Amino acid sequence: MKAYLFLAVLGALVAGACSQHDPALYAPLSNIPSPGEGFETAYFFPEHASLQFPAGDTIEIIAGLHSGSSETYNISAIFGSLNNHLAFSQYFYNFTPTAYQRSIRPGEEVSLSYSFWIPYNFPAREFQVALTAFYTSEGSYHASTFFNKTIDVVEKPKWVDLQLIFLYLLLVAAIGGLGYLAYSYVISLGYFRKQKSKRTPKRAASGTASTSSPDEWLKGTNFAQGNKPPRKSASKGDVRKASPIRGVVAPDN
Template sequence: MIELNFTDFVVRAQEDDTDDDVDVEGEETGVTDEGGEEEEAVEKPTGSPDADTIILFTKPAVAPGTNLELPAGDLVEFLVGFRNKGPEDFVLETLDASFRYPMDFNFYIQNFSTLAYERPVKPGQEATLSYSFIPAEAFAGRPFGLSINLRYRDLNGRQFYEGVYNETVNIVEIDEGLDGETFFLYVLLGACVVLLLVVGQQFLYSVGKKRVGGGGGGTTHKRHVETGTANHNDVDYEWLPKETLQSLSE
């Protein structure tokens, strides 16, 4: 395993909008059919026995041994580590990536830019190359073959073409969750609820004030208080005993 040095220079590739094939030595370019697929004879990767390569996906981060899932319409980044364990210098020339038909890697689905590095690597040294691309959103929910290839040479001019990654990957749709429009709608609904509460409170306060103050110009009703019988001459005392009447008259 090669330890990737993230401080080495980084080059990011942009998606090739023209989807044109890049002519490289040893590859045969086929004819594009009506569906946009391009058939090309796949060159068998032949790397140097004096070199080791490793790939590490940094966005999205993928644990070793798990299936690779790439987000449609989002940036994908990976690092390619190269170690020269031979006695001669190597020159890292190009790095390219493409989507292939998963059942037959001879058919191209989407090409990405081929980056030229021309980076020398001396014996016993290591180098790290960075590459990025964006899968098309229309590919969401479908599997594709991802082919990543590194081309390099030695000082004698011998060319080496090594397949760093050739596996089937799944293109998944991004779950964005709460977007800006939905968040704004929730904020607007919350403001409407608060406004209704304030209006209701003011209405209840005004109604209660009118009831307590009589409305400001209404008729004031006097409170009726029972005072009992004021005229004692209308009381019948005949049923009382004489002793009681005498005591009352005293």
């Protein structure tokens, strides 16, 4: 708020100072007087020699003013504007004027610093910038435009470009979507099939051994009984000793 108030007061002071010399200077850029005799100008930009002006930055220009005649010129102010580079009569923005009370004697030269500011909302494209110095000489009113060229308004560099990051994410998502569609199409053609998993037999738990006999399932059957030799009952007094020779019975003692 203080900055806007300061600019408004400065503009009023410049308009008041200029009005003491010429009432037409209330609208200086729409009624520019002729240059003074022998009045020469030059300029240079300390930081923007390429004429690329970032939107939102303060641009400084050094105006070199020289009196090549026998007259003394009194510098009143410098005005500037941002115009259409295709139609100069179309104004987009008027820069804040700066008042000067400097005299240039014959053969002398002065350097004046002038700064202007391009708003943030201006698009990045070409514009025409015109900067004019207003001065007087023995009751005559003059003006010389020391800069009038096409410039490029560019975006101010950002540490993090959110739009660029969004574009990268969108590109990655598009590539992933195309890859998924291609994979689904290949699967539908039958080039890749899922293999069925083979069932593996369950193994008995380690440490548990079967104690059952292989012939246990034959218990209680005739087959089991037939395999066993019949047991002979021996009575007392009729005990015969088996001879080692098969079929021979040992005599009784």
